[in-house]
Amino acid sequence: xxxxxxxxxxxxxxxxxxxxxxxxxxxxxxxxxxxxxxxxxxxxxxxxxxxxxxxxxxxxxxxxxxxxxxxxxxxxxxxxxxxxxxxxxxxxxxxxxxxxxxxxxxxxxxxxxxxxxxxxxxxxxxxxxxxxxxxxxxxxxxxxxxxxxxxxxxxxxxxxxxxxxxxxxxxxxxxxxxxxxxxxxxxxxxxxxxxxxxxxxxxxxxxxxxxxxxxxxxxxxxxxxxxxxxxxxxxxxxxxxxxxxxxxxxxxxxxxxxxxxxxxxxxxxxxxxxxxxxxxxxxxxxxxxxxxxxxxxxxxxxxxxxxxxxxxxxxxxxxxxxxxxxxxxxxxxxxxxxxxx
Amino acid sequence: xxxxxxxxxxxxxxxxxxxxxxxxxxxxxxxxxxxxxxxxxxxxxxxxxxxxxxxxxxxxxxxxxxxxxxxxxxxxxxxxxxxxxxxxxxxxxxxxxxxxxxxxxxxxxxxxxxxxxxxxxxxxxxxxxxxxxxxxxxxxxxxxxxxxxxxxxxxxxxxxxxxxxxxxxxxxxxxxxxxxxxxxxxxxxxxxxxxxxxxxxxxxxxxxxxxxxxxxxxxxxxxxxxxxxxxxxxxxxxxxxxxxxxxxxxxxxxxxxxxxxxxxxxxxxxxxxxxxxxxxxxxxxxxxxxxxxxxxxxxxxxxxxxxxxxxxxxxxxxxxxxxxxxxxxxxxxxxxxxxxx
Numbered sequence: 001x002x003x004x005x006x007x008x009x010x011x012x013x014x015x016x017x018x019x020x021x022x023x024x025x026x027x028x029x030x031x032x033x034x035x036x037x038x039x040x041x042x043x044x045x046x047x048x049x050x051x052x053x054x055x056x057x058x059x060x061x062x063x064x065x066x067x068x069x070x071x072x073x074x075x076x077x078x079x080x081x082x083x084x085x086x087x088x089x090x091x092x093x094x095x096x097x098x099x100x101x102x103x104x105x106x107x108x109x110x111x112x113x114x115x116x117x118x119x120x121x122x123x124x125x126x127x128x129x130x131x132x133x134x135x136x137x138x139x140x141x142x143x144x145x146x147x148x149x150x151x152x153x154x155x156x157x158x159x160x161x162x163x164x165x166x167x168x169x170x171x172x173x174x175x176x177x178x179x180x181x182x183x184x185x186x187x188x189x190x191x192x193x194x195x196x197x198x199x200x201x202x203x204x205x206x207x208x209x210x211x212x213x214x215x216x217x218x219x220x221x222x223x224x225x226x227x228x229x230x231x232x233x234x235x236x237x238x239x240x241x242x243x244x245x246x247x248x249x250x251x252x253x254x255x256x257x258x259x260x261x262x263x264x265x266x267x268x269x270x271x272x273x274x275x276x277x278x279x280x281x282x283x284x285x286x287x288x289x290x291x292x293x294x295x296x297x298x299x300x301x302x303x304x305x306x307x308x309x310x311x312x313x314x315x316x317x318x319x320x321x322x323x324x325x326x327x328x329x330x331x332x333x334x335x336x337x338x339x340x341x
Numbered sequence: 342x343x344x345x346x347x348x349x350x351x352x353x354x355x356x357x358x359x360x361x362x363x364x365x366x367x368x369x370x371x372x373x374x375x376x377x378x379x380x381x382x383x384x385x386x387x388x389x390x391x392x393x394x395x396x397x398x399x400x401x402x403x404x405x406x407x408x409x410x411x412x413x414x415x416x417x418x419x420x421x422x423x424x425x426x427x428x429x430x431x432x433x434x435x436x437x438x439x440x441x442x443x444x445x446x447x448x449x450x451x452x453x454x455x456x457x458x459x460x461x462x463x464x465x466x467x468x469x470x471x472x473x474x475x476x477x478x479x480x481x482x483x484x485x486x487x488x489x490x491x492x493x494x495x496x497x498x499x500x501x502x503x504x505x506x507x508x509x510x511x512x513x514x515x516x517x518x519x520x521x522x523x524x525x526x527x528x529x530x531x532x533x534x535x536x537x538x539x540x541x542x543x544x545x546x547x548x549x550x551x552x553x554x555x556x557x558x559x560x561x562x563x564x565x566x567x568x569x570x571x572x573x574x575x576x577x578x579x580x581x582x583x584x585x586x587x588x589x590x591x592x593x594x595x596x597x598x599x600x601x602x603x604x605x606x607x608x609x610x611x612x613x614x615x616x617x618x619x620x621x622x623x624x625x626x627x628x629x630x631x632x633x634x635x636x637x638x639x640x641x642x643x644x645x646x647x648x649x650x651x652x653x654x655x656x657x658x659x660x661x662x663x664x665x666x667x668x669x670x671x672x673x674x675x676x677x678x679x680x681x682x
Contacts (some may be wrong), residue, residue, distance in 0.1 A: 007465050010439070010442070011465070013443075014446070014460070017446070017450070018450075018459060018460045018461070020460065020461070021425070021426055021459045021461055024426075024461065025461075026459065026460075026461045026462065027460070027461065027462050027463070029462075032426065032428060032461035032462035034425055034426050034461065036377050036378060036381065036383065036480065037377060037378035037381050040376065040377065040378050042383060042478070043462065044426070044428055044462065044476070044478060045428075045462065045477055046428045046429075046430045046462065046463055046464050046467075046474070047430070047464050048430055048432060048464050048466040050432065050466060050468060053466065053467065053468075084362070084375055085362055085365075085373065085375050085385070087373060087385055087386075087387045087476070088387075089387045089388070089389055089474045091391065091667075094425060098351070101351070102354075105355070106496075107359070109358070109359075118359060118360065118361070118362040118367065119359045119367075119368070119370050119377065120359070120361070120362055120365065120366075120367045120368065120373035120385065121367065121372065121373035121385065121386065121387065122355075122368070122387055123387050123388050123389050123474070124348050124351065124667070125354070125389040125394065125667040126394065126667045127391060127394075127472070128469070128470070129469070131468070131472060133387070133430045133464070133474035135387055135428070135476050137375065137383070137385060139377065186494065198624075243471065265527065272392070280646075306554070319421060326432075326465070326466040326467045335633070
């Protein structure tokens, strides 16, 4: 349910017009929340996945299907919800091979099965370019859902897993063969990002995260959204970001690689990690949730003053509100093209 | 959640691969059903609404928005579910006027408010042509939902409201001014079809409907789907269809008009009425549900033998499985073009 930066006004207009459902949560978070029964809320989210904007036909269809499912599952993860079901609206042009569709479904099923969500329905139509809209439905105990609005000054800022690898993998391309372990990781993280729904459910237990969202459009843009919802600011420590390590033979090459890795981590998008905040009292509990396969990294601090800052090389600079934006993507020719300077 | 006739194989393939959610209902009905709490199921449906296929930009945006909401609300009605919330994924080209979007939302809100459903979320993106995917979420008591599969030989076949007016209105066109009461009704039924969710909830009470679906792609095509799901056949009495009355000065003109009205009623689509079956024992109760503003008409009978027949002018003919089909609509140039011979 990502809004888009320069469509913020439209989302705000919608949110003003539509009161949240009684006992629930409306427009503006990763998913809507609806009260369904005493003690129980439904989390519901929907996400576009459009040819030449979110994927290209030359990619492996299995990878597209996996990423398609992850878009919805990651929003459920961000709310701390248990995934229940997916619905898929699909449209395609005449002559799209059935084998492409079957392979896409194999990838979607792999991601869905993993999460326990069943593909329960959808709609079909025809379109000039392939288009998907995926619906994620999940369940969360009333009052337990993780919102963007819960961050408090003094909270630590955390992120799961790794940042920037997906953008790097996307830059390497659909047909790239990895030349080393880090490139292999980058391609895997871009092609098959695994939604962090187990982590989300754990973070939603009392005394853990105070706010949470998923990083789909880049750390910077998504952090601006979280801070706006919580009416706070943040300081991010660049040196702590779990980004690709700089490689290169000369120090100049390593320095350029480090800058590129930082840009991928801050503005790249498609990480599908969880960005969350927590009070200091939760630190020990959070450390116990981390594992070698899913590290949790403290990357910054929430501040009372509303600006967003990046601490870098001993200095500090404003963290610009940019990242992946469908309305700046020029029909997909520059998918994530702003990720490098 | 309409499948499409010549994509039946694809829907069947999906349904075979995806077991229904435990205690719920998966691919193939008007909406999916998910168990959420003891005694309670969620009904969830999703429907495309695409420029030049389901609507045109020269129509009044308010009408498009109303019809967009009705697509989802009508699927909830068909299950006997109480509408709770809508989610809307919207994509549009650069330069689409904000006033168009605001007017569309005014229509969507009118339909949603009427039903008690809140717009609770969605997604935004960019696309070459305007595209919407609407999600409807509703609530139904466990075991009470109306399915396509419940029709039994000997049941009567019923339809709410009127058939064929919407297709006639579509043919009259977006800018038409009605010349009489029937044309006014046709244009209104096409532009602002009201989902029958109150009726659906009443039909879902014990001892009333045995099967139900909404008529979105035309009586004939949708009845074939209902009969296939119930493993039965049907006989439809053409003379009983609540279709537009034939008008004309000569008997030849009236005869042509009658044929056209019958075609609209059988194959036109976008009626958003409820097509349902019920045992003879329910007849008196059903008659009491009818009103002048929403008649309920007994139009046929369910048969053990699997064929679908139309009784017309004292003879009988096979009822062909055709109606509105996105995969035959040639990119929207012939929206409903097959409705007339």
